[in-house]
Amino acid sequence: MIARLTGLLAEKQPPFVLVDVNGVGYEVQVPMSTFYNLPELGAKVTLLTQFIVREDAQLLYGFLTAMERESFRELIKISGVGPRIALALLSGLNSNELAQAVAAQDTSRLVKVPGIGKKTAERLLLELKGKLAPVLATPGFAATSDNQADILQALIALGYSDKEAQLALKALPADVSVSDGIKQALKSLAR
Structure with missing residues (x-):
């Protein structure tokens, strides 16, 4: 199964994108929510993917989050x-x-x-x-970005309660990346 692609964004024609991964071009269908947030052509991109095999086709769907x-x-x-x-x-x-x-x-x-x-x-x-x-969606909490939602989901998956995860998330800067946010949140939760 193909779970993630990292490569250069070669083409963008909604709903398809072409990702060049070391000389192999993967045609990936993406929702418009992902399409609008893609970088410019030629830039490096990482897409999380879902690979679906049917009798008549093998299809790859991609997502930024x-x-x-x-x-x-x-x-x-x-x-x-x-x-x-x-x-x-x-x-x-x-x-x-x-x-x-x-x-x-x-x-x-x-x-x-x-x-x-x-x-x-x-x-x-x-x-x-x-x-x-x-x-x-955690009741009573509205993430202001997909990054914050991903951080919250990761903390809950690591075994922290909703309340603990939300408190840790509130202490983070709004524009923090997912990986840095998780690291910072884990440090604050360890105290």
């Missing part, structure tokens, strides 16, 4: 929701917005996404309830 990839994985587990619909949802809503819509059971946010009708939105909210929200 672990949160986006986890949202994609939860969406494609739902019967009748394939990668195309999952990409459309993540193109219309970022992963934080999707988690908030699930937590609030807000169908109106989902039906604004092209290709998602009222019945599909209701089914998505029903099936994602209790799955997506705990992983991606």
